[in-house]
Amino acid sequence: xxxxxxxxxxxxxxxREIRDGDIVFCGTGISMVAAxxxxxxxxxxxxxxxxxxxxxxxxxxxxxxxxxxRVMFGAASNSGLLDAFAxxxxxxxxxxxxxxxxxxxxxxxxxxxxxxxxxxxxxxxRFSGSGGACDVASFVPRCLIFMQHEKRKFPIKIDYLTSPGxxxxxxxxxxxxxxxxxxxxxxxxxxxMYFDSETKEMYLAYYYPGVxxxxxxxxxxxxxxxxxxxxxAPPSEQELQILxxxxxxxxxxx
Amino acid sequence: MNLNQEKVMTLDKAIGMxxxxxxxxxxxxxxxxxxxxxxxxxxxxxxxxxxxxYAHSNGTGVDELIGGxxxxxxxxxxGGNGKAAPTCIRFKSAIQRGDLLFEDYSNYQMxxxxxxxxxxxxxxxxxxxxxxxxxNKWGFSKEMRGKDPKLPDKKIEIIDNxxxxxxxxxxxxxxxxxxxxxxxxxxQKADKYGTCRIEGLTFADADQVKxxxxxIITCEEIVETDTLREKPEYNQIPFIHVSAVVHxxxxxxxxxxxxxxxxxxxxxxxxxxxxxxxDLYQKYLEKFVYGVKDHQELLKLMxxxxxxxxxxxxxxxxATGLDRR
Numbered sequence: 001x002x003x004x005x006x007x008x009x010x011x012x013x014x015x016r017e018i019r020d021g022d023i024v025f026c027g028t029g030i031s032m033v034a035a036x037x038x039x040x041x042x043x044x045x046x047x048x049x050x051x052x053x054x055x056x057x058x059x060x061x062x063x064x065x066x067x068x069x070r071v072m073f074g075a076a077s078n079s080g081l082l083d084a085f086a087x088x089x090x091x092x093x094x095x096x097x098x099x100x101x102x103x104x105x106x107x108x109x110x111x112x113x114x115x116x117x118x119x120x121x122x123x124x125x126r127f128s129g130s131g132g133a134c135d136v137a138s139f140v141p142r143c144l145i146f147m148q149h150e151k152r153k154f155p156i157k158i159d160y161l162t163s164p165g166x167x168x169x170x171x172x173x174x175x176x177x178x179x180x181x182x183x184x185x186x187x188x189x190x191x192x193m194y195f196d197s198e199t200k201e202m203y204l205a206y207y208y209p210g211v212x213x214x215x216x217x218x219x220x221x222x223x224x225x226x227x228x229x230x231x232x233a234p235p236s237e238q239e240l241q242i243l244x245x246x247x248x249x250x251x252x253x254x
Numbered sequence: 255m256n257l258n259q260e261k262v263m264t265l266d267k268a269i270g271m272x273x274x275x276x277x278x279x280x281x282x283x284x285x286x287x288x289x290x291x292x293x294x295x296x297x298x299x300x301x302x303x304x305x306x307x308y309a310h311s312n313g314t315g316v317d318e319l320i321g322g323x324x325x326x327x328x329x330x331x332x333g334g335n336g337k338a339a340p341t342c343i344r345f346k347s348a349i350q351r352g353d354l355l356f357e358d359y360s361n362y363q364m365x366x367x368x369x370x371x372x373x374x375x376x377x378x379x380x381x382x383x384x385x386x387x388x389x390n391k392w393g394f395s396k397e398m399r400g401k402d403p404k405l406p407d408k409k410i411e412i413i414d415n416x417x418x419x420x421x422x423x424x425x426x427x428x429x430x431x432x433x434x435x436x437x438x439x440x441x442q443k444a445d446k447y448g449t450c451r452i453e454g455l456t457f458a459d460a461d462q463v464k465x466x467x468x469x470i471i472t473c474e475e476i477v478e479t480d481t482l483r484e485k486p487e488y489n490q491i492p493f494i495h496v497s498a499v500v501h502x503x504x505x506x507x508x509x510x511x512x513x514x515x516x517x518x519x520x521x522x523x524x525x526x527x528x529x530x531x532x533d534l535y536q537k538y539l540e541k542f543v544y545g546v547k548d549h550q551e552l553l554k555l556m557x558x559x560x561x562x563x564x565x566x567x568x569x570x571x572x573a574t575g576l577d578r579r
Contacts (some may be wrong), residue, residue, distance in 0.1 A: 051361060052284055053455050065336035069512045069572035072454040080456040089381060115358060120391045126349040128341045131311055131332035135362040138382040162386045167473035176385035176424030198545035
């Protein structure tokens with residue numbers, strides 16, 4: 001079997017969550033690669049779009065930012081932020097959008113912090129802030145979240161709630177006035193977590209070959225149900241070939 | 255707005271005239287694209303102080319304004335700049351040290367706030383942010399807001415949908431309008447009266463311009479009015495909103511200007527490396543910002559070869575095959 005890197009596996013685990021016909025809201029880095037991989041592998045009719053206003057760009061080269069001129073080339077339309085977010089807030093199109101996000105912290109309900117660690121006004125560590133993440137997480141029915149699996153990144157309480165997951169549990173989004181929906185999967189360097197349809201709590205769905213469920217538990221502050229976990233299928237030759245030759249030939253991200 | 259005067263002027267005159275200490279400012283562009291960098295560097299050279307800046311995701315430009323000590327307050331959605339700086343470095347250190355008063359919004363909220371300003375209404379409604387700390391945590395206190403007539407009474411407000419059976423929403427978030435004293439954007443083409451044609455993504459530039467009391471346009475080319483008026487539907491900003499027009503080739507450098515040049519990945523990572531250390535950052539400023547008379551001198555310092563590397567390919571609008579590792 002061909003050797004593969006963890007980053008390649010993470011990318012493919014995310015790509016496998018994208019369905020044909022999805023409109024994929026894309027950030028930078030690995031989320032962009034995952035969306036491009038899905039288009040070549042399992043969801044040829046998915047549409048990649050960016051918060052900056054570019055829809056269905058002809059991505060001949062990997063963009064390094066959502067405002068990269070590479071997202072402007074060959075797009076169906078180049079508009080601006082108002083149009084891009086309206087596409088997600090409007091249920092007619094918004095219900096077909098899947099978001100891909102990353103964060104510094106995630107809690108068991110999939111709420112994300114990408115703002116700061118410590119006190120808000122004088123934090124120990126400051127991050128970039130929401131950008132469009134809070135908007136996407138507020139609007140769309142499905143979200144994939146990329147995380148590094150470390151204890152401090154899976155805390156019992158996040159320091160700042162930037163982007164809403166299931167807030168404090170079942171029915172909380174609706175009570176707050178948010179649209180229903182919420183995070184679908186958390187994809188890490190060790191495995192993939194889904195959210196229970198009743199409790200809205202994160203549970204372990206897949207652990208990667210060579211990783212044990214216990215190792216995953218050791219790398220988070222809160223505990224998750226591991227009774228439903230299965231070993232993830234390793235990347236196929238074909239998947240790896242597409243990733244390496246068509247999606248990221250210059251190894252800009254992977 | 256400036257209907258009568260001659261609008262074409264030099265950058266130092268435009269900045270001197272419209273960017274005053276303590277004024278409220280916004281700049282155009284988004285992370286690595288079309289930041290009005292020539293204008294940003296000129297603001298830094300003129301040592302403007304205590305500016306209040308509004309930004310959605312203006313990476314490069316806002317980070318330099320912070321680094322140059324020009325800002326005292328910032329309302330922002332995202333302080334990141336692509337691969338070179340996932341979190342903008344001077345932004346990060348200024349906040350961690352407590353050197354900057356700031357408040358967080360989302361990109362959509364900031365865009366709506368500029369839109370409200372352009373429309374002349376006090377706020378816009380959205381369904382973004384319910385249940386989050388963006389709503390709960392304020393950067394500017396109620397007391398501070400009460401004393402400053404240029405700040406709205408509240409950061410943000412949630413109300414019950416006043417049309418309870420309409421739109422399938424129980425509650426909405428209201429975000430207050432922004433009307434900056436001055437907005438500066440960089441565009442591909444403008445005429446001498448300020449009518450603008452932006453190529454590629456427009457981000458929130460047009461609303462930022464229309465919400466603003468004064469507007470400075472910097473542009474790659476000043477073109478004939480008749481040329482722009484052959485296809486008026488491609489022009490996003492009519493001259494009535496514009497106060498000053500400045501011709502600055504490579505005026506977005508080191509950020510990108512679609513169809514003209516790419517971002518300069520080498521320069522952006524060079525700046526990031528220097529920005530991580532206070533002394534090194536001072537050295538960078540002294541060489542590349544304070545050490546040059548104007549943007550043309552900075553371009554000379556970068557050299558023709560470097561600029562040739564980022565020159566846009568005619569088919570794609572960016573520098574095809576550019577080394578971005």
